[in-house]
Structures are given as structure tokens and as C-alpha cells.
Amino acid sequence: MDDLQYLWTLLSGEFSNQPQAIAEPVHFVQLRLWQRPLLLFGHDRPCLFLEQANALQLDRPYRQRLLCLEADFSGQLSAQFYQFKNAAAVLGAGQDPDRLRSLTPEDVQLLESCRLAVEQTSRGGYNAQLPAGCRCRFWTDGIERQVSLGFEVWSESDRVNFHSFDRGIDPETGRSLWGALMGPYEFTKVADYAVTG
Known part of the structure; x- marks a missing residue:
């Protein structure tokens, strides 16, 4: 399995941060995160449909987005975000x-400034972050949005860990508004989704 396929496999699944939310309820809401594998652009660009919800309100999901993984001719990985037109x-x-x-x-729109550089880590996983100086900005419902995006994913002792560093940013002041304000959201995979390709 090559790096692109392995990263896609690690990221595909249902995730929960329940232990973190119980230990630090003041700083972390208990969330459920779904990352559904898709081949929207073909086998060389595996994608994931991302959505999350408060664990107490699973019937009210939010933050629907698409993340597509790519490898260039040298094998360098990247992760490109898209938003849904509807x-x-x-x-x-x-x-x-x-x-x-x-x-x-x-059905999707490219978010040109929202591409993460992906690097392998010493623990056999992957770290993804926006390049230095890059601002992920886009418009929804006529409002300009800005987010700071990043994640780390790795497997240990038959458990997949996914840490999300996503934060909402005020585009005018640069102040963090929501998300990983006190450190990353620490998810573990609770269900696997099969990938094909």
C-alpha cells in the first residue's frame, strides 16, 4: 500500500473525542466526526466527505466539506479542501x-487557498498543515470566512488517532473564534469505513 492509499485508509472512518471531552469539558465539546471515502475525481485523487456533530445532537451535523488527497510526481502528498455549492x-x-x-x-468548489502540505512523522503517521503565510479564506452565505487548518493522524496498538487543529479565524482581527483553541481535538477512530481504489 503506497502512502496515498495508506493516508486515505487512516483518515476514513468515524471518530470520537469522548475521553478528552470527559476529562476537559470546559475546553472541549464531545464531537462525532465522519470521514467518508469517495473517488469523486478518480482513483489518483482519493477524497473524503467530512462532517461533524455535537455528540448530544447527532441529528444536527455541520461543517460539511470535501478533502481530496494528492501525490505529485515526486511522491509529495497534499490535501486540498473543497466546499459544497449546496x-x-x-x-x-x-x-x-x-x-x-x-x-x-x-457539485463542489475548489478552495484555492486551502491546500495542506502533508509530511510523514516519526511515529509512522502524517502531519498536515497550511504552508507558512497561507490564509484559508472563502465565502459562504455572503460572508467571508477564514480558517486555520491542520491535522495529524497515526496508528498505534491497533488504534487510529486523529488530532484536529482546525480553528475559525476572524478575517478582520485574526482572532481565533472556535475550534482547537486550547490545543487539538483528540479523536480516536471508533468505526472503519472501507476504501476502494
């Missing part, structure tokens, strides 16, 4: 993947 059409697809069956490349 997020309502895929609302709830984390729990109901049948909603993704009719998805086409025309």
Missing part, C-alpha cells in the same frame, strides 16, 4: 452515505 444536499451524509451517491465534481 451543503443542504449532503447534510447528514456522514450517517447516511447514500446521500453522496449522486455527487459529481460540479
Whole structure:
């Protein structure tokens, strides 16, 4: 299995940060994160449909987005974000993947400034972050949004760990608004989703 396929496999699944939320309820909400594998652009660009919800409100998911993985001619990995032109059409697809069956490349919009550089880590996993000086900005509902994106994923003792560093940023002041304000959200995989390709 090459690096691209292995990264896709590690990231594909259902994740929870329950232990962290119980230990630090003031700083971390208990979340459920779904990362559904897709081949929207073909076998050389495996993707993931991402969605999350408060564990106490699983019927109210939010942050629907698409993450596509790529490897260049030298094997360097990157992760490119897209937004859905009609997020309502895929609302709830984390729990109901049948909603993704009719998805086409025309249903998503490239977020040009939201590409993560992916590097291997010493523990056999991967770290992804925005290049220095890069600002991930986009518009939704007529409002300019900015986010600081990043993650680390690795496997140990038959457990997959996924740490999310995502934070919402005020584009005017640069102040952090939501997300990993007190350190990363520390997820572990609680269910695997099979990948093909």
C-alpha cells in the first residue's frame, strides 16, 4: 500500500473525542466526526466527505466539506479542501452515505487557498498543515470566512488517532473564534469505513 492509499485508509472512518471531552469539558465539546471515502475525481485523487456533530445532537451535523488527497510526481502528498455549492444536499451524509451517491465534481468548489502540505512523522503517521503565510479564506452565505487548518493522524496498538487543529479565524482581527483553541481535538477512530481504489 503506497502512502496515498495508506493516508486515505487512516483518515476514513468515524471518530470520537469522548475521553478528552470527559476529562476537559470546559475546553472541549464531545464531537462525532465522519470521514467518508469517495473517488469523486478518480482513483489518483482519493477524497473524503467530512462532517461533524455535537455528540448530544447527532441529528444536527455541520461543517460539511470535501478533502481530496494528492501525490505529485515526486511522491509529495497534499490535501486540498473543497466546499459544497449546496451543503443542504449532503447534510447528514456522514450517517447516511447514500446521500453522496449522486455527487459529481460540479457539485463542489475548489478552495484555492486551502491546500495542506502533508509530511510523514516519526511515529509512522502524517502531519498536515497550511504552508507558512497561507490564509484559508472563502465565502459562504455572503460572508467571508477564514480558517486555520491542520491535522495529524497515526496508528498505534491497533488504534487510529486523529488530532484536529482546525480553528475559525476572524478575517478582520485574526482572532481565533472556535475550534482547537486550547490545543487539538483528540479523536480516536471508533468505526472503519472501507476504501476502494
